[in-house]
Amino acid sequence: MSAAAAPSARRPDAYWGMAVFLVTDAVIFLLLLVAHAFLRRQGHGPGAGALSAAAMLPWSAALWASSAALVLAPRVRRAWASAALYGLGALLGAAFLLGQGLEYRHLLAQGHTVTSDLFFTGFYTLTALHGLHVFLGLPLLTALATLAARGRLTERRAGFREAATLYWHFVDAVWVVLYAALYVWGGP
Amino acid sequence: MSLILPTSPPESGRVARWLASTDHKAIGILYVLTGMVFMLLGGLEALAMRAQLARPNATLITAQTYNEVFTLHGTTMIFFVVMPMLLGFSNYLVPLQIGARDMAFPRLNAFGLWLTVMGGLLLYASVLVGPADAGWFSYAPLSEKPYAMGEGTDFWIAALLFAGFGTTLTAINVIVTAIRYRAPGMGLWQMPMFAWMAFVNAFIITFALPCLSAALLMLEVDRRLGGHFFSHGGSALLWQHYFWLFGHPEVYIMILPAWGIISEVIPVFSRKPIFGYEFVAGSSVAIALLSFAVYAHHMFVVGLGRPVNLAFAASTMLIAIPTGVKVANWVATLWKGSIRFELPMLYALAFIVQFTFGGVTGVSFAVLPIDWQVTDSYYVVAHMHYVLMGGTIFALLSGLHYYFPKVTGRHLTRSLGMWSFWLVTLGFNGVFLVQHALGLMGMPRRVYTYPDLPGWGLLNVLSTLSAGLLGVGMTMILWNILRSLRVGEVAGANPWNAWTLEWWCASPPPPGNFTDLPPIRSRRPLWDLAHPEDTDADRPRRHDQTHGHIRPEEREHHQ
Ligand code: HEM
Ligand SMILES: [Cu+2]
Numbered sequence: 001m002s003a004a005a006a007p008s009a010r011r012p013d014a015y016w017g018m019a020v021f022l023v024t025d026a027v028i029f030l031l032l033l034v035a036h037a038f039l040r041r042q043g044h045g046p047g048a049g050a051l052s053a054a055a056m057l058p059w060s061a062a063l064w065a066s067s068a069a070l071v072l073a074p075r076v077r078r079a080w081a082s083a084a085l086y087g088l089g090a091l092l093g094a095a096f097l098l099g100q101g102l103e104y105r106h107l108l109a110q111g112h113t114v115t116s117d118l119f120f121t122g123f124y125t126l127t128a129l130h131g132l133h134v135f136l137g138l139p140l141l142t143a144l145a146t147l148a149a150r151g152r153l154t155e156r157r158a159g160f161r162e163a164a165t166l167y168w169h170f171v172d173a174v175w176v177v178l179y180a181a182l183y184v185w186g187g188p
Numbered sequence: 189m190s191l192i193l194p195t196s197p198p199e200s201g202r203v204a205r206w207l208a209s210t211d212h213k214a215i216g217i218l219y220v221l222t223g224m225v226f227m228l229l230g231g232l233e234a235l236a237m238r239a240q241l242a243r244p245n246a247t248l249i250t251a252q253t254y255n256e257v258f259t260l261h262g263t264t265m266i267f268f269v270v271m272p273m274l275l276g277f278s279n280y281l282v283p284l285q286i287g288a289r290d291m292a293f294p295r296l297n298a299f300g301l302w303l304t305v306m307g308g309l310l311l312y313a314s315v316l317v318g319p320a321d322a323g324w325f326s327y328a329p330l331s332e333k334p335y336a337m338g339e340g341t342d343f344w345i346a347a348l349l350f351a352g353f354g355t356t357l358t359a360i361n362v363i364v365t366a367i368r369y370r371a372p373g374m375g376l377w378q379m380p381m382f383a384w385m386a387f388v389n390a391f392i393i394t395f396a397l398p399c400l401s402a403a404l405l406m407l408e409v410d411r412r413l414g415g416h417f418f419s420h421g422g423s424a425l426l427w428q429h430y431f432w433l434f435g436h437p438e439v440y441i442m443i444l445p446a447w448g449i450i451s452e453v454i455p456v457f458s459r460k461p462i463f464g465y466e467f468v469a470g471s472s473v474a475i476a477l478l479s480f481a482v483y484a485h486h487m488f489v490v491g492l493g494r495p496v497n498l499a500f501a502a503s504t505m506l507i508a509i510p511t512g513v514k515v516a517n518w519v520a521t522l523w524k525g526s527i528r529f530e531l532p533m534l535y536a537l538a539f540i541v542q543f544t545f546g547g548v549t550g551v552s553f554a555v556l557p558i559d560w561q562v563t564d565s566y567y568v569v570a571h572m573h574y575v576l577m578g579g580t581i582f583a584l585l586s587g588l589h590y591y592f593p594k595v596t597g598r599h600l601t602r603s604l605g606m607w608s609f610w611l612v613t614l615g616f617n618g619v620f621l622v623q624h625a626l627g628l629m630g631m632p633r634r635v636y637t638y639p640d641l642p643g644w645g646l647l648n649v650l651s652t653l654s655a656g657l658l659g660v661g662m663t664m665i666l667w668n669i670l671r672s673l674r675v676g677e678v679a680g681a682n683p684w685n686a687w688t689l690e691w692w693c694a695s696p697p698p699p700g701n702f703t704d705l706p707p708i709r710s711r712r713p714l715w716d717l718a719h720p721e722d723t724d725a726d727r728p729r730r731h732d733q734t735h736g737h738i739r740p741e742e743r744e745h746h747q
Contacts (some may be wrong), residue, residue: 013292013364020360020394027398028405031433035406035417035426042421115414118421125409125417 014159015166022170025133029174032129033181036122040187045117050110053183059099060179063134066092067172070141070165073148083149089168090141093134096175100131119187126178133171140164210294211699215301216280217595220588222305223273224666229312230264233257235659238619242652244640254636255321256340260311262324263344266442267351268308270576273584274445275304275358278386280595282362284690284697285383287371287705292364293357300357307351314343323634325435326407328418328427333411342411345404352397352404359393362386371689373708380688380711381468385448388472389441392479396437403430428487436483440475442576446583447472447514450536453586454518456686457533458525459742461724464517465711471510478507488559497556504554508547515544526743530684531605535586538613542578546571549624564634567627573620585612585665592669593683597695598676604668611661618654622647685745687712 040047066089073085107120114124144164147153153161206214236257240248249257279297283290291297314320320340322331331341366387370379379387407427409415416422447468455462462468484492484500492500518540527533549571553559562568592600626647631638638644682691692714693702706713710724719741 013368016364016367017293017296017360020363021356024356024394024398024401027395028402031399031402031430032406035402035430038426039417039422042423044421113414114409115416118416121409121415121417121422124413125406125415129405 012159012162014163018163018166022167025170026174029126029129029177032122032126033177036119036126037181037188039122040119043118043120045112045119047117047119048182048185048187050107050112051123051183053179056099056103056179056183059096059103060175062092062099063096063172063175066090066096066141067169070168073144074161074165079148079151082153083145086141086145086148090138090145093138093141093168097131097134097138100127123182126182130171130174130178133174137164137168137171141168208298210290210298212279212283212291212294212297213595213697213701215297216276216278218301219272219276219279219304222301222308223269223271223276226264226268226272226308227662230261230269231659231662233261233264235655237261238652238655240636241638242649244638244645244648246637249636251636252321255323255634256319258634259320259323259326259344260315263311263320263347264308265576266324266438267348268304268311270442270580270584271351271355272304274389274442274580275300275355277382277445277449277584277587277591278358278362278389281591281690282365282383282386283369284693284701285380285688286366286369286374287689287702287708288365288369289700289702291361292368293361296357297361300354300361303354303357304351307347307349307354310343310350311347314340314347317343320344325431326427327431328407328410328424331407331411331427332419334419336411342408345408345411349401349404352401355393356397359390359397362390363394366390371705371708377466377469378708378711380690381451381462381465382445382448384469385444385451385472388469388476389444392437392441392444392476395480396434396441399430399434400438403427403434406430425487425490428490429484432483432486433480436486437476437479439575440479442580444472444475446539446580449583449587449590450518450539451514452686452688453532453536453590454521456590456684457528457530457536458522459528459745460521460525461712462517463520463523464513467513468517471513474510475507478503478510482507485554485559488553488556489563501554501556505551508551508554511547515540515547530589531600531602531609532586532590532684534609535582535589538609539579539582539586542574542582542617546574546578549574562627564632565627566623566631566633569633570620570623570627573616573623577616578620582616588665588669590684592672592676593679594690594695594697596673596676597679598672599679599683600668600672600676604664604671608661608664608668611657611664613661615654615656615658615661619651619658622650626651682714687715689713 069085069089069092073082073089076082076085104124112120114121141164144153144161147157206218209215236249237254240246240254279291282288311319318338318340320326320331320336320343322336322341326341326344329335366376366379366383370376406415406417410417410419410422418424418427451462451468482500482503484496485504488497488500549567553563553568553571589600589605592598626644627633629641629643631644638648679695681694683695684691688711689705689708690697692706706717710716712724716723716725722741
């Protein structure tokens with residue numbers, strides 16, 4: 001596509017479809033988070049104290065940076081640059097997953113499992129569900145990168161582009177909340 | 189999304205073409221058929237329970253089997269009968285009523301259908317490993333590992349997750365379709381009543397279904413990975429909160445499209461426009477919002493504390509207002525109408541009576557001391573069946589008889605239809621009316637047998653015998669459908685003289701639905717077309733000006 005295509009005044013259907021879907025998704029995350037916040041008082045372990053906000057920050061920053069890449073991608077002039085930005089987004093997402101894997105290994109080695117404590121029941125459920133969302137987003141971003149590289153991310157595919165982009169921004173935004181609630185917040 | 193795939197598959201057998209179709213009409217019909225197949229299963233389960241309960245101290249089936257059967261029955265009826273049928277109606281009707289060619293996302297639509305079917309198959313696959321036995325509400329910790337060791341509950345969870353996701357996809361489709369694909373000239377306030385209710389319903393689905401999904405995910409984490417959400421330090425009450433935060437809106441998910449059908453049928457067979465369109469449509473929005481605010485009325489007896497109970501009691505009474513507004517509008521539509529007692533109308537009238545009755549017992553629950561007395565008794569069973577069966581299923585039957593000519597091009601056989609109507613109506617009331625009394629006499633629900641207390645045996649055997657009648661009636665409806673497909677009288681495009689768009693195209697509608705559309709300037713475009721001298725567009729409030737009296741021109745349209 002001409003990467004600089006003016007954003008159409010009318011959002012494509014797929015964008016709105018994705019938006020409604022993400023509302024349902026947000027409700028799931030919200031209820032899980034409320035359950036977690038409500039139950040973590042009853043935990044017995046170190047809870048949030050076992051997590052290191054600083055150690056997780058670089059990986060989180062990678063994820064957030066990927067959203068920035070996606071904002072830029074449709075605005076740059078050249079097709080290859082656009083493709084590279086989508087590709088970068090996917091790579092940063094993959095990096096986040098790697099970080100999450102390392103985090104899990106670290107925690108499990110210390111004996112913090114789903115069963116060990118109420119805090120961690122909620123922690124693993126929330127982060128795994130979020131990780132699954134990131135994982136499902138990777139093929140979408142890869143597809144965007146491939147289409148862009150071949151010059152086939154035309155207006156006809158605006159629906160796919162906008163829906164996938166919205167999805168990814170949502171996943172990143174959820175991580176802002178989760179990072180704050182799990183890593184930063186000391187608990188009730 | 190806009191990948192380029194052919195919308196219709198290459199030449200293949202007729203069945204395969206149906207199954208692979210992405211046409212909203214084919215999908216709608218397949219949903220209804222799915223619902224019918226599961227209705228057969230759910231109905232047999234109901235008869236098994238009634239057989240066991242016919243006499244006191246009976247031992248036809250064991251307690252364990254009874255638990256499994258009532259779990260399967262409840263889950264089947266709610267998720268695999270009522271929901272698929274209603275989604276089927278939405279899929280079939282919404283595009284036709286708003287003058288669209290198809291849903292916004294046809295392939296996603298087909299995917300949603302197959303997810304729902306998959307869910308149903310999973311539920312019944314669980315029969316091989318021992319089905320879930322904790323009820324359709326699966327209260328924790330009864331649904332947790334130590335109390336439900338088998339894999340039945342895991343199948344149950346998977347089944348509901350699949351079906352729930354399918355339902356969500358339909359909701360997305362309905363929302364985008366209703367917003368984006370209305371025919372030129374049709375504002376939101378010109379949409380036919382069914383489309384309106386389906387539209388509002390899609391929003392309830394959007395917010396309610398994920399509450400169930402979240403609860404199911406948490407339960408599965410507990411069961412599979414040893415988490416502690418609902419037991420071992422977690423909170424069993426949390427399950428009830430999340431389940432009913434879904435569960436109560438769910439009952440409105442099940443009644444809203446039913447109201448939509450009734451609001452189509454009553455005006456057509458009274459020869460009057462619906463009374464108070466804005467109120468009928470608008471009160472749905474009020475209900476959508478309130479439905480989340482009343483959910484804890486299912487938990488009056490768990491000890492939430494007085495202020496909480498009072499708040500939920502008050503909101504529960506409030507929700508009866510917009511509900512009552514609808515009933516009042518239907519009755520006002522009937523008032524001095526020129527009523528035709530065709531089959532769809534008979535079911536609609538039975539609906540009004542039975543649904544109102546169920547609503548009244550619902551309000552009685554909002555009075556806390558009454559609820560404390562009768563909760564978990566057969567009084568609740570009676571209430572839920574009056575609204576769900578006497579309400580939703582009767583509305584579905586009304587819609588089935590009303591739209592059968594549109595879908596198939598043929599009429600259902602009237603005599604057979606009359607017999608089945610009376611059997612079903614008498615049977616239904618026979619089964620459940622007496623259960624109010626049983627509940628007041630203290631018979632608890634979810635029990636597989638009961639002692640021989642005075643009166644219990646007699647009322648229970650009445651209930652079981654009526655269940656037999658009901659079963660015969662339902663079977664006759666099925667027979668009528670199969671028979672009329674071949675020998676039914678040919679219907680034509682608009683057999684009932686209705687005025688909304690779906691009656692504009694041929695019966696059955698061709699692929700793509702419409703070749704042309706009439707100008708849409710009011711809620712009844714076909715009326716405007718037939719009466720250029722006195723259109724709704726010129727006189728939008730005709731019922732106000734005629735004080736509810738039928739207009740002479742309307743009466744002419746007696747067939
Ligand atoms: C005026 C409207 C209504 C009111 C005020 C109302 C009120 C209630 C209350 C307070 C309960 C809880 C009783 C208890 O467990 O102690 C209840 C149960 C129930 N209601 Fe309603 N209701 C209304 C309409 C409906 C409708 C329209 C439906 C379905 C189409 C419905 C389906 C049910 C079901 C299935 C249950 C039992 C759930 C279970 O325990 O498994 N209700 N209702
Ligand atoms: Cu309720």
